[in-house]
């Protein structure tokens with residue numbers, strides 16, 4: 001139905017779907033496979049809760065979420081991963097550039113180990129969670145942050161344009 005309407009992209013695995021609609025990783029993975037089979041492009045979201053981060057489970061949680069997506073990612077060129085720590089979504093508490101970079105580097109290396117360096121290098125990794133026009137440039141300057149999934153700040157035109165241009169204006173390390 002979506003592709004019939006000319007919709008090119010779907011967002012899957014958002015933390016609200018996982019928490020409020022009971023979508024587990026296996027379900028998200030199946031939806032990724034189905035969307036790709038229908039010719040859609042996918043933004044697949046993953047992210048840990050604050051409790052998971054604080055108890056040291058973060059990387060295991062992310063790996064479990066990524067595993068289900070990777071099993072169904074028949075074409076990585078049509079899949080974008082969005083790292084959205086649950087504690088940062090809509091809270092005004094943004095991950096620090098170092099926190100986000102740590103996870104993004106982990107995810108790129110994880111995909112590299114599974115699908116090879118070429119796939120890892122071309123993988124697009126977005127950060128989402130309280131991105132705004134004040135924090136976007138520093139986040140965009142991190143080597144493994146390729147762009148953003150923006151919620152609240154997209155309602156402010158001026159802020160959103162600055163976020164869209166952040167990658168270009170960031171000083172790459």
Ligand SMILES: O=C(CO)COP(=O)(O)O
Nearest residue numbers: 089090129130150151152
């Ligand atoms: O969930 C988000 C985008 O999917 C992020 O929302 P905020 O940018 O408002 O935190």
